[in-house]
Amino acid sequence: MTTPSRPEPGDTLPSGLASPLEKLVYLYVRERDGATVYDLRDALDVPQLRLYPTLATLAKRGLVERQGDAVWLPDRGPSAAGGRRRARAVAQGR
Secondary structure, three states: OOOOOOOOOOOOOOOOOOOHHHHHHHHHHHHHOOEEHHHHHHHHOOOHHHHHHHHHHHHHOOOOEEEOOEEEOOOOOOOHHHHHHHHHHHHOOO
């Protein structure tokens, strides 16, 4: 499993992040080295239906990649941790 990298002093957010929710989602995915829509919903306390357009916007801008409900940063690829979270979510019927 890949250990999530911590931002170094001076790390900046990509310029394509427009809304506070986009920033929160991006940071969560970056810090967790991938996530699922269910992880984001639970951790950020954001309705699932509100996450889908945000993720679509981030993906369109090339800031995240998605496969099903899994989300990751383009330079990291889907992580083993993200795969386990997805498997757990499927097993729980989400």
